[in-house]
Amino acid sequence: MHKGGFLNIFLILAAISLLFDWYVFNGLKTFTADRRSKAGKHIVPWGFLVISVGITVVFLLGFSSYNTSKGMTPFHEWMLSLFLTFLLPSWYLWWFCFWAIWGVVVLVYTMLPLNVKMR
16 A cells, blocks of 8 residues: 555544544443442543543554564554454444344334335
8 A cells, every 4th residue: 555555544443443432431421420439430431431542542653663674563463452452342333233223123114014104
């Protein structure tokens, strides 16, 4: 790939990962809103956001030192592994939610009687 195309792919993946992290952060805030403890309300969602965004930022900053002809150093391998550890499960959950909602829509649509008029 020419002119930084390889880096552009990882920048796009990082942007998608940050959007997923923001979505999960808001979900964790909603899920922990009725907790009595401070740890449940604040530390859990913010801890997740700090860890996942931190891994993404360190992963992207690590690309500046990725100029060796030897290939990936152990640091790069660790950062890529951690980045993919956070990114791939979130993709799976998004696709699972999409297909589950789509399945419910199709099920409801097929169960409607044929003489019911949709408005």
